[in-house]
Amino acid sequence: MRILESCDNFDSDAPPLIESNDTYRFFYRKRRRNFHVAALNPGMPGRELLHCGSIHRTELLRGAHFRSENVDHLSVEYVQRGVLQFRQEERGYELSAGELFLLHPRRRGEFFAVDGSCLKISLLFNGQLLPELLRESGLAAIDAIASVNVAVLESFIRDFETLSLEHGSEAERKNGVLSWRFFQFLRAPHLPERPPAQLAGFERFCLEHLADPMITVGDMAAACRLSESHFIRLCRQHFDATPYQYLIRLRMQVAAKLLLSTDRMPVKQIAEQVGYRNALHFSTEFKKLFGLSPRQYADREQP
Structure with a gap:
């Protein structure tokens, strides 16, 4: 170029x-x-x-x-x-x-x-x-x-x-x-390969346990049958993120979809569904990714 x-x-x-x-x-x-x-x-x-x-x-x-x-x-x-x-x-x-x-x-x-x-x-x-x-x-x-x-x-x-x-x-x-x-x-388009088979169940495990606020990196690693250190290294290598950062991205994706659903739920309920007991903590994380609070995001996207 x-x-x-x-x-x-x-x-x-x-x-x-x-x-x-x-x-x-x-x-x-x-x-x-x-x-x-x-x-x-x-x-x-x-x-x-x-x-x-x-x-x-x-x-x-x-x-x-x-x-x-x-x-x-x-x-x-x-x-x-x-x-x-x-x-x-x-x-x-x-x-x-x-x-x-x-x-x-x-x-x-x-x-x-x-x-x-x-x-x-x-x-x-x-x-x-x-x-x-x-x-x-x-x-x-x-x-x-x-x-x-x-x-x-x-x-x-x-x-x-x-x-x-x-x-x-x-x-x-x-x-x-x-x-x-x-x-x-x-x-990170220069990475050497697509995620290996060991990580195939990582996203599925996160989505299945999205509402669990106590999910740990150890839980994720165990689901992939990997040691924590090897699991963290693979996530950084193939997702350009730590396991927890990747989990947060998935939680915010699902939350954004719920905010735009036809039967609009309260923010507190959505927070609980994606693993946050504290709605304020959820709103802070959501704003970091989207630049808007959950309410602002939902209101902006309404027809």
Whole structure:
């Protein structure tokens, strides 16, 4: 990856072909060679707080130019082959195969194909958790990612494409879980491998015991049949978090979903359901992640 000193390629006077609706506008110049969309759970509204709506595989001709404005999703763009120039707001980059860039919600972003052999894969994410997750993870301040474990990234892509063949509420739940794990990967995309089999039951154990305020790291390690020290090391290595930090993230995810449910429960009751006897302590932890108190979060998301 290199930073562009000039963004002249993005300032062509050629008339664009425009596609638009009330929320966003796309501008295209020149043609794509091939374009394939795998929609995940097509036609469903996406009830998960974080979900991948579709994957696009696009083979671009030399000089292909795309610009987006005022979109409400995050587009994770993976350059699988060739060279692609990318600009977000006023910052420009040139990326090669194996590198990522992020087209952020509500920002002007565009890319330009430098050669005729460029193949990129786009993963589009949305959901009520997206703005807070981008902020809390630090990804909101990142435009491009050069150091990526390509084998892990392409494994995620295959999983999303496989999921696009499934439909219904169970597929939607899987989408939410896979999207959450993908964002954990984006926090530290250089990590050597996906979580090993020893950690396969960690998240399930946490969700099953979410209401237990006395759950300990020892309990989590025992559920995975690991020593505490080895378990903590694996969590740091594969989740970029301590076991307890990971548990808190899961608790806040579930709490946010409960706050937005149709039969809205009192904050104190929600706190108890996710393992907090003290509602004030729960509210403090919730605000650390989302930047809003539970009541503010629920009120803001009401139609």
